[in-house]
Amino acid sequence: MAFNIYDFSNLTHTIHVGLQESFSPFMATTLEWVIVGTAYLLFVALFGLLLVYAERKVCAAFQQRLGPMRVGYWGLLQTIADFIKLLMKELIMPRKADRFLYNLAPFIVIIASFLAIAVIPFAPGLQSLDFDIGIFYLTAVSSVGVIGILLAGWSSNNKYSLIGAMRSGAQILSYELSVSLSLLTMIVFAGSMQFSTIVEQQRGAWFIFSGHVPAIIAFIVFLIAGTAETNRGPFDLAEAESELTAGFHTEYSGIKFAFFFLAEYINLFIISAVATTVFLGGWMPLHFGNLESFNHAMDFIPPIVWFFMKVWVVIFIIMWFKWTFPRLRVDQILTLEWKYLLPINLVNILLMALVVLTKFHF
């Protein structure tokens, strides 16, 4: 088996061929599903735990604290301990809750996140779905999650949950528009919706450099709208702790609460990964025009390291937003979207179209 940290397509191809040879085609496909599914489950669980730990540490540093320090070295095992505690909690069902929908809601939320993560290209050959309408698929499935949130709020039989869910619905529906439009700007520039093509086109220079002004505006808009779509602060009024206790997941406990919690952090990862892929060149190394030696040195770092480095940078920026800005009021959130982000986006698409038409890019 040829394992190459710079290109995983050999590895995946070898596994594929090996399975095809040893099993019937049906069994081989099923086994591949199982392997890919397990890999994603493991990745999501581990990365989720890591993200929660990082969030607590980053938040602490922004507030001049140290964060968790007791469990494990520098509190490294803290999130694992939290997770075990969550697993042991009793699952409470509120009286007169809609039983079926109440149990279904967390799964819808987390399935939407899993569907979205499938199209992210981690490294060459490490991408399970490569549609030619990848970005369209991503925006479509990531908005399915709002159904889960609405169901959770409604079926909990709790007025605060319902208010939180309604706020969340209004917010996600509005900001979905900005996310899609800022991605559309980049689609105009790239001329493709396929993730692998988009990454391949950034071999020379990342889109945020080659697309200059409109790309940077689109990136900022995408970061703002993406933060809003993940229901994170300063747009966390769906679960505004001080007003609505916890919004739509007030009544959830134990593993169901863990699902909502995990889904929130996977969404954070997805938004960062999409920002990385579309604006910051995905797994492409940093290249500058004709600095040959510099480009070669950058090539030496494996693509998967590049990908995660960029993802962490974007995640850090989003965390920086969360721990700096105060929460917006519900009318301010809608004002920001409909009066500012949407017009800016529409003008920006025109600008990008002009840039592409006049070939005024690098």
Added chain:
Amino acid sequence: MKSFIEYIGSIFKGIWTLLIGMKVTGKYFFTPWKNVTQQYPENRDQLVMFERFRGEVIMTHNENNEHLCTGCGICEINCPNGSIEIISKSILTPDGKKKRIIDQHIYHLGMCTFCNLCVKACPTGAIVMGQKFEHAVWDRSLLTKVLNQPGSKIEEGVKE
């Protein structure tokens, strides 16, 4: 047109104010050696409390076991929740006068809210706020303390 310029201006002003906020928190993030967290049980030996920290009411005694308390009872009157009880006694001074002095300055730590009013009210500055904060005990009765040390007497020359 004017409103359009205001609209554009408001966008940049908004971004600018957000950047100011991010600069403040960013400064905190990138100067981790200024963190205020104390790793308490580990750094117990090096831990220095702030001067303004109010841990408990103590009565200062000098090396001759003398204090400044006249037993006037102003601290007892000033205490909002009755944490202080003054028990005084009468003695005969050498020149044959009757004088009221402190017998026991009783301080109920369990009732104290560390409001500092007694310290501010004390006319002679006999009581101050101490920095000790490890007050956990196994029995509630241990929280009742007598502040003047046994055998102590008032310092010479303290005005009544």
